[in-house]
Amino acid sequence: xxxxxxxxxxxxxxxxxxxxxxxxxxxxxxxxxxxxxxxxxxxxxxxxxxxxxxxxxxxxxxxxxxxxxxxxxxxxxxxxxxxxxxxxxxxxxxxxxxxxxxxxxxxxxxxxxxxxxxxxxxxxxxxxxxxxxxxxxxxxxxxxxxxxxxxxxxxxxxxxxxxxxxxxxxxxxxxxxxxxxxxxxxxxxxxxxxxxxxxxxxxxxxxxxxxxxxxxxxxxxxxxxxxxxxxxxxxxxxxxxxxxxxxxxxxxxxxxxxxxxxxxxxxxxxxxxxxxxxxxxxxxxxxxxxxxxxxxxxxxxxxxxxxxxxxxxxxxxxxxxxxxxxxxxxxxxxxxxxxxxxxxxxxxxxxxxxxxxxxxxxxxxxxxxxxxxxxxxxxxxxxxxxxxxxxxxxxxxxxxxxxxxxxxxxxxxxxxxxxxxxxxxxxxxxxxxxxxxxxxxx
Numbered sequence: 001x002x003x004x005x006x007x008x009x010x011x012x013x014x015x016x017x018x019x020x021x022x023x024x025x026x027x028x029x030x031x032x033x034x035x036x037x038x039x040x041x042x043x044x045x046x047x048x049x050x051x052x053x054x055x056x057x058x059x060x061x062x063x064x065x066x067x068x069x070x071x072x073x074x075x076x077x078x079x080x081x082x083x084x085x086x087x088x089x090x091x092x093x094x095x096x097x098x099x100x101x102x103x104x105x106x107x108x109x110x111x112x113x114x115x116x117x118x119x120x121x122x123x124x125x126x127x128x129x130x131x132x133x134x135x136x137x138x139x140x141x142x143x144x145x146x147x148x149x150x151x152x153x154x155x156x157x158x159x160x161x162x163x164x165x166x167x168x169x170x171x172x173x174x175x176x177x178x179x180x181x182x183x184x185x186x187x188x189x190x191x192x193x194x195x196x197x198x199x200x201x202x203x204x205x206x207x208x209x210x211x212x213x214x215x216x217x218x219x220x221x222x223x224x225x226x227x228x229x230x231x232x233x234x235x236x237x238x239x240x241x242x243x244x245x246x247x248x249x250x251x252x253x254x255x256x257x258x259x260x261x262x263x264x265x266x267x268x269x270x271x272x273x274x275x276x277x278x279x280x281x282x283x284x285x286x287x288x289x290x291x292x293x294x295x296x297x298x299x300x301x302x303x304x305x306x307x308x309x310x311x312x313x314x315x316x317x318x319x320x321x322x323x324x325x326x327x328x329x330x331x332x333x334x335x336x337x338x339x340x341x342x343x344x345x346x347x348x349x350x351x352x353x354x355x356x357x358x359x360x361x362x363x364x365x366x367x368x369x370x371x372x373x374x375x376x377x378x379x380x381x382x383x384x385x386x387x388x389x390x391x392x393x394x395x396x397x398x399x400x401x402x403x404x405x406x407x408x409x410x411x412x413x414x415x416x417x418x419x420x421x422x423x424x425x426x427x428x429x430x431x432x433x434x435x436x437x438x439x440x441x442x
Contacts, residue, residue: 006040007360010047010055010063012082013381022198023067023092025276026137026161026348030066033349042353048384049078051377057085061360062132064352065089070096076120080127088359090135093273094144095202097121102270105201105231124149132359135159135352137274140295144273157355160299162345163279167252170285170337171260178261185225185247192223192245193319194262194286196255199230202271204291204309209241211268211315216243218320224266227258259284264322264329268309272296278304279343282336287329289318303336 011031034044045060052063065079069092079089096103096117104110128134128149134156136142142156171177181187193212197203205226212224226238229249238244250258259265259280264287267277272295279299281288288304290296297306305322308314322328 007042007356008045008061009034009042009356010045010052010060010084010377012047012049012052012063012065012079014049014067014078023069026092027067029162029164029345030349030352033345034352036346037349037353042356045377046381047377048381049082050384051381052082052084055084055377060084062086062088062356064135064356066135067092069093070117070120076123080123080130086132086359088131088133088135090137091124091141091145092137093141093271094148095271095273097148098144099202099271103202105233121149124151128155131155132362133157133355135355137161138295138298140298141273159348159351159355160343161274161276161279162343162348163276163283163340164252165283165340165344168256168259168280168283168340171257174261177257181257181261186245187225188223188243190221190223191263191323192225192261193264193266193323194225194227194258194281195266196227196258196277196280197267197269198228199226199234202269204268204270205230205234206237207309207312208266208268208315209237209244211312211319212244212266213241214312214316215319215323218316220320220323222263222319222323225258225262227255255280256284259286262286264289264332266315266319267291267296268307268315269294269296270309272299275299279340282340285333285337287322287332288336289315289322301335301339303332303339305332 011034013027013031031044031046034042038044047055047063055063063082063084063086065082065087066089068075068079068089070076079087096113101107101110104113128151134145134151136145136156136158137160139158142153142158145151145156146153178187182189195205195208197205199205209224212220215222223243223245224241225245225247227247227250230238230246235246238246247258262281265277265281267275267281267288267290269275269291271293272278272291274295275290278288278290278296282300282303288300289307290300290304291309292306293309296304305318305328307318322332
């Protein structure tokens with residue numbers, strides 16, 4: 001670490017913080033983790049894009065855009081609109097570039113997205129030299145970035161996602177929880193196979209359903225429970241198959257119950273850049289059947305039975321094998337629990353902090369923006385993103401509150417308006433007029 005110098009890092013946040021999955025979870029968890037690590041040597045500052053566009057490396061050490069992925073509107077172009085000289089981004093996935101038409105629901109969707117996709121790829125290829133570093137989420141993703149974008153390996157750092165072990169862990173009350181799920185969701189008394197996804201084409205649900213039907217012909221009596229929002233076409237397809245139960249989206253607290261009571265997780269995706277689903281299942285002690293490609297073997301290691309996701313027979317044979325092999329399930333369960341301990345959001349945040357310090361040490365000089373002005377930027381960014389942040393961090397969330405409270409405490413020592421330490425919603429309602437006034441001056 002660079003002793004005697006506080007590292008100030010701006011984290012650009014936006015509507016990707018909304019929702020229970022996708023980019024929302026890792027972005028929120030990174031912010032939470034970095035706030036907990038905040039001290040006299042390191043200070044994270046949440047920035048809206050509007051505020052980030054006005055800053056240079058004289059103002060703040062680094063700006064990090066932690067939510068870049070192909071397939072989401074304007075993410076790449078927004079990141080490169082920031083002119084800060086010390087910019088780094090996290091690329092989460094290159095799905096549409098790597099998988100082509102398999103990424104899309106229809107040819108029409110692919111055609112309508114082609115121009116933006118080509119523009120994003122061209123932007124990344126042409127402007128990556130502007131970046132001090134690219135972070136990505138797996139070695140599989142690092143190789144994709146090298147292959148598809150032509151970016152040198154040394155420019156890319158791999159930092160794995162984590163899992164919340166306080167939430168995702170095995171239960172001692174499996175029978176009671178199974179009874180609850182049966183009564184509230186219509187589970188049968190037989191064991192069930194669990195699949196968790198949003199039903200995107202890359203999740204490979206049509207082949208999975210055909211494999212499930214084949215496995216039943218071979219004597220498998222399990223129910224197949226699919227958790228997550230599903231498009232109409234998937235619901236219609238699943239509705240034709242006896243034994244398939246669609247729960248729709250579930251909160252994490254309820255999802256844990258389904259993981260813990262499942263006989264195994266079936267996750268035959270065509271593409272994953274990481275797969276938090278696999279990690280959550282391992283942490284809950286759920287055996288896994290997943291694909292032998294992209295990041296899935298990297299994350300699951302020896303905790304999974306692997307299949308060729310393009311081969312229905314391969315998936316069906318794996319279902320049949322694991323359904324009747326208690327020793328295999330017990331082995332995968334124990335390996336998965338141990339392996340899940342290698343991944344945590346705390347470790348993810350710590351590795352980001354180490355990278356920030358290494359990048360700051362390369363530069364070797366302090367920034368000019370005072371800590372009270374950083375506090376104001378933090379407050380104004382929260383103000384800019386008030387609806388997104390209120391959705392992402394419920395009123396009273398201790399980590400968002402700590403970020404606000406730090407800014408407010410610093411603010412109290414400056415010649416600016418004073419704000420009270422309140423949970424977000426009340427705080428904003430009482431002080432939005434003052435923020436309006438400051439915003440006009442910044």
